Amino acid sequence: MKDLTFGQYLPYDSFIHKSDPRTKLLLTLGLIVTAFVSFNFYSLGLVIVFTIMAMIVSKVPISFYLRSLKSIWFFVLLTAVLNVIYIKGDNLLFSFWIIKVYAEGIEKAIFIAIRIALLIFISSMLTYTTAPTALTDAIERLLSPLMKIGIDTHMFAMMMTIAIRFIPTLIEETNKIMSAQKARGANMDSGSLLSRVKAIIPILIPLLISSVRRAKELADAMECRCYHGGKGRTRMNSLKASWRDAVCTLSAGLLLAGVILLNVFL
């Protein structure tokens, strides 16, 4: 529970941190799409170079990006291995028993592995550089056209904000209750499956009760401050696009153009 690095905001001071969350959200999606439409090594190489440059600009230590990969390296490896085994082509490299390895398979496996790694790096960059509240703000604003067809995007965004806001609180609470039960000799790390399931009960029940209590308190506190939903609500910090977002968008546009050109001509 302690090393929750994937998806955590890291408050450094960088160009990317200061950019508008809407721009970051859209460009993150764009960048991921670009990585998946890079069909040859040249265009994929360009995306890699671009991503590494962006990682450096974000001022987040590279070790954090590598750590975000730690939890899924097995998945990357598995996908790569499956690709090597199952993709058939013209150039048989070698074969043993029933497994035949083609050059095309290896190529495909490398592509897939790099793309997944890029996907993780790029999405980590978004969450590392954007505070969760800024992110839900951006989602609310980007989805706001849906208000016209009767979907309450504000409610949706508020629910997400609250959920995200309480993740660290819940983790802290869970750790605290776990420690308290451990102090009374609860053993959660060993024993049979049944005894381990049973060991969860002393943690789960206090956690549920305190969550309900917290929800009630939060609702009361919001009502005390006259919260009544999204209608007519103004913001303390309204989002404003700046020259930074122009720079981000422009460089992403150039990347996309470069990738398309390399895809077509090489």
Place this chain on the structure above:
Amino acid sequence: MILQTENLNYVYSEKTPFEKTAVKNVNIGIGENDFIGLIGHTGSGKSTLVQHLNGLLKPTSGKIYFEGKNIFDKDYDLNALRFKVGLVFQYPEYQLFDETVEKDIAFGPRNMGLSEEEISQRVEEAAHIVGLKPELLSKSPFDLSGGEKRRAAIAGVIAMRPRVLILDEPTAGLDPVGRNRILEMLKNYRQEHNTTVILVSHSMEDVAQVADKALVMNKGEVFMYDTVEKVFSHGEELEKIGLNVPYVTKIFAKLRANGVYVPTDVFTLDKAEKVLLKLLKREGKE
């Protein structure tokens, strides 16, 4: 010495932007049958320190000895240690979970693997110590009042019969009656059962009322560790780090400054009352 720490350091979220040293180079010894008040501001590292004493937190560097043995040695049984060093967390009522108060108090002893007979005997004893009426034992813990819940949770730790009992802010959020009840209970418990008690608090009044020794922490370091009397005689230094000596002690210091002959070891209202009455009697005679 029953518990000892050696150059204890603890750093939260090491090597991230959130890195924070919570405990810094702590060397303390806790004697058998001591009653120690651990005082300090919010964030001074009190809670972090006590979680090391039963091995819940592993120090970033440094050692902890219980009865002379390093508790982080490879073959040391940490689970057994937790029955000997009982830790009551802050707001312990939020850890209650079982159907009845009785079963909840029995959780610790049951984890120790005791016989049913022994368990029920210990539950009864612990409930008696904290002053829970026997008829409450069959109730659901969620039907108790706030103060009763708190006492039930403390009983859950006392029922393990720990050699050292550590309580983290056991009086937080209680009214004066509830607070007094818990403090007096601790005082009696320690005398009758010959155990070591560590009371974590930010209230000087609490510590003055029950403890013999005071351990003052500031920004993760030990600021003072001495008898309550000696610690409270350093009023000015304590004020510098944002802590106050009890109000009565302050008033008595002013009396002394104004030439009234009163002793220096007055920390509680009870004592103040006695001293003042004696003083008045003498004045009357003269």
